[in-house]
Amino acid sequence: MSDTVLPQRYELTLEDAVLGAKDWTRRVYLRFAVEPGGEAYGGQIHSAGGLTHALFIATETGLELSADRGRLTGTVATRIRFAGEPVRNVVYSLDAAADSAGAVAGSFTATVDGEPAGGGSLAGTRDTGPLPVPGDCLATLMLHDAVDRDKYLVCYLSASLGRVTHGFATSPRFNHAVHDVDVSALSLSADSLHGALGVRLNPDPWFPADHQPVACVYQLDARLRGAELVGSHQGRFGDQSVAGPLVGHLSAKPGMDQIRGVSWKFEDGLTGGEPWQNRTFISFRCRDGQVVDGTMHNPKSNAGWTGRLLGGSVSFDGETLTADLQGCVDESTSVTPGEYAITLAAQPVGKHLTGTFQTALAGQPLKNGRAAGTIEFGGIQ
Numbered sequence: 001m002s003d004t005v006l007p008q009r010y011e012l013t014l015e016d017a018v019l020g021a022k023d024w025t026r027r028v029y030l031r032f033a034v035e036p037g038g039e040a041y042g043g044q045i046h047s048a049g050g051l052t053h054a055l056f057i058a059t060e061t062g063l064e065l066s067a068d069r070g071r072l073t074g075t076v077a078t079r080i081r082f083a084g085e086p087v088r089n090v091v092y093s094l095d096a097a098a099d100s101a102g103a104v105a106g107s108f109t110a111t112v113d114g115e116p117a118g119g120g121s122l123a124g125t126r127d128t129g130p131l132p133v134p135g136d137c138l139a140t141l142m143l144h145d146a147v148d149r150d151k152y153l154v155c156y157l158s159a160s161l162g163r164v165t166h167g168f169a170t171s172p173r174f175n176h177a178v179h180d181v182d183v184s185a186l187s188l189s190a191d192s193l194h195g196a197l198g199v200r201l202n203p204d205p206w207f208p209a210d211h212q213p214v215a216c217v218y219q220l221d222a223r224l225r226g227a228e229l230v231g232s233h234q235g236r237f238g239d240q241s242v243a244g245p246l247v248g249h250l251s252a253k254p255g256m257d258q259i260r261g262v263s264w265k266f267e268d269g270l271t272g273g274e275p276w277q278n279r280t281f282i283s284f285r286c287r288d289g290q291v292v293d294g295t296m297h298n299p300k301s302n303a304g305w306t307g308r309l310l311g312g313s314v315s316f317d318g319e320t321l322t323a324d325l326q327g328c329v330d331e332s333t334s335v336t337p338g339e340y341a342i343t344l345a346a347q348p349v350g351k352h353l354t355g356t357f358q359t360a361l362a363g364q365p366l367k368n369g370r371a372a373g374t375i376e377f378g379g380i381q
Contacts, residue, residue: 005036007226008067009127009249014092014108016120018056018080024048025055028092030076030124031249032063033228040065042228044142044247045078051352051372052265054172056082057152059144059245061089070098072106072126083173088112098126131227132250134188135162138350140251141193143233145244146218147171153199153218155181156349158253159188166347168354168372169199176267177204178354178372186220193222193229193248201237202370205268205275214238222246254350256377259316261285262323264344264373266357270329271366272336277303282325282342286314296327304334312342321346321353321375338362348375 010032017028031044043060058080065074073095081087089112096106102125109119141155151174157167164186169179182198201214208214214237222231227250234243263283268275277298284294294309312325323344329337338361346355353373359366
């Protein structure tokens with residue numbers, strides 16, 4: 001039996017950690033690892049908002065943390081910039097404890113540009129279990145300053161049988177689209193990630209203004225330490241040269257037996273309204289290949305329509321999820337009412353889904369495009 005002590009991997013949510021109009025907009029998410037000897041590394045920081053939306057850009061600039069007998073103390077230094085605002089130097093001082101099951105709870109205080117800025121509660125998890133296997137795992141990468149020189153790119157990748165097989169990317173401060181990746185030249189080994197990553201940045205309905213994709217390529221060079229990836233990238237965003245730090249982590253793949261539920265967002269999939277009004281969120285649970293309940297809506301209260309998910313069928317062959325759904329827009333002052341047929345085809349990357357959608361209204365083909373969502377495995381209890 002091995003006596004090796006593995007690094008402690010923390011994932012924390014800090015409440016009221018930045019300014020925001022609503023509770024969820026004030027959250028900050030942290031991930032880092034702490035070695036048994038006390039060194040902390042691999043800091044990743046991001047805002048609430050989901051795959052394709054973020055409220056700020058943040059970079060970790062220093063970790064001074066101690067994890068001893070379940071107690072976590074110390075500081076996380078960051079640089080945070082909201083759109084249209086100057087960069088702020090924010091330092092979070094953490095004081096938390098982990099129980100025997102790995103649940104973490106505690107509090108923090110903050111300073112902004114050296115001045116006290118209040119504090120709040122924190123909660124999360126501490127993982128001290130076996131490390132993911134690099135040849136059969138998920139990898140999440142954050143490439144800072146990779147897009148338009150000052151925006152970040154997040155890559156969600158899947159590895160099987162010793163090689164990176166597929167994935168997708170997002171750049172939430174660039175636009176709300178899902179982006180295609182070419183991972184054929186990437187190598188993930190027991191101690192490093194390196195090679196060329198190709199990315200096709202797709203337009204969303206608003207940006208870029210010319211609605212043309214941007215071809216990018218990045219040379220990645222990162223060290224794998226425990227489950228954390230730390231290194232750098234350099235390459236091209238369109239015709240611009242870019243370079244910056246790379247941070248990320250590996251995680252185990254979820255069991256992909258039967259599908260419990262799916263949540264999906266697609267831009268401008270309906271018709272009759274402005275693109276943001278045509279945006280649709282679909283969420284459903286399924287059993288034995290059939291949708292048993294679900295919703296279809298636009299979360300903005302001024303979108304001007306209400307809808308229902310009527311039903312549908314779902315299949316998963318171990319690689320691709322396909323859903324044929326029927327929805328209805330009942331009342332509307334924006335999008336065209338009626339019964340919509342919606343087809344989804346996507347590949348899971350862990351709990352995330354990325355793929356394509358097609359819509360039809362009254363039997364007539366309407367629109368198609370890229371979309372993203374989440375998938376939950378395990379079956380309905």
